[in-house]
Structures are given as C-alpha cells and as structure tokens.
Amino acid sequence: MTTNHVDWLCPSDPFGHQWAADKQHCTGCDHVRPASPDGCRWCGTDRSAHGRRYVESRGVHAWEPPTNAQRLARMHARRNTTKEN
Numbered sequence: 001m002t003t004n005h006v007d008w009l010c011p012s013d014p015f016g017h018q019w020a021a022d023k024q025h026c027t028g029c030d031h032v033r034p035a036s037p038d039g040c041r042w043c044g045t046d047r048s049a050h051g052r053r054y055v056e057s058r059g060v061h062a063w064e065p066p067t068n069a070q071r072l073a074r075m076h077a078r079r080n081t082t083k084e085n
Contacts, residue, residue, distance in 0.1 A: 038071070040053070040061075041065060042058040042061050043055045044074075
C-alpha cells in the first residue's frame with residue numbers, strides 16, 4: 001500500500017492542510033506523521049517513492065526493509081496518532 005498526500009489530511013486542520021507528497025510532514029504546519037510500517041529502515045519513506053535518499057545518520061542510501069522492532073513501533077505510533085484524533 002502506498003501512502004500519498006491524498007490519503008492523509010493533517011489532524012491539526014483537516015480541511016486546510018495536506019501532507020507533502022513524498023515527505024513526512026504537513027504542508028501547512030509542523031505536524032509530522034509517523035513513518036509507514038514498511039517504510040525504509042533509515043528514513044521511513046515508502047519503497048515505491050524512495051529511489052536514493054539522503055539522511056544525515058546514514059548518508060545516501062537505497063531503500064532497506066525496516067527491522068521488526070521498527071515495524072512494531074511504527075504501527076503503535078500510527079495507532080496512537082489515530083486515537084488522538
């Protein structure tokens with residue numbers, strides 16, 4: 001499943017803000033969404049939108065599968081975000 005800006009509305013202002021198409025933040029505020037459970041191990045970006053990315057902690061990298069612990073933590077973070085709204 002690919003997550004894009006159409007699938008997510010910002011919980012801070014669901015009628016006015018949307019997510020940046022390939023990023024983990026809202027276009028209208030500082031709200032950050034949890035990474036996809038199957039997002040890259042290093043940056044959280046979905047595989048279909050990844051290509052080569054740069055993050056300070058890893059440098060330029062290709063998509064790598066997350067660890068089981070990362071998947072679990074990301075699922076919990078998404079569930080908690082949904083409960084808050």
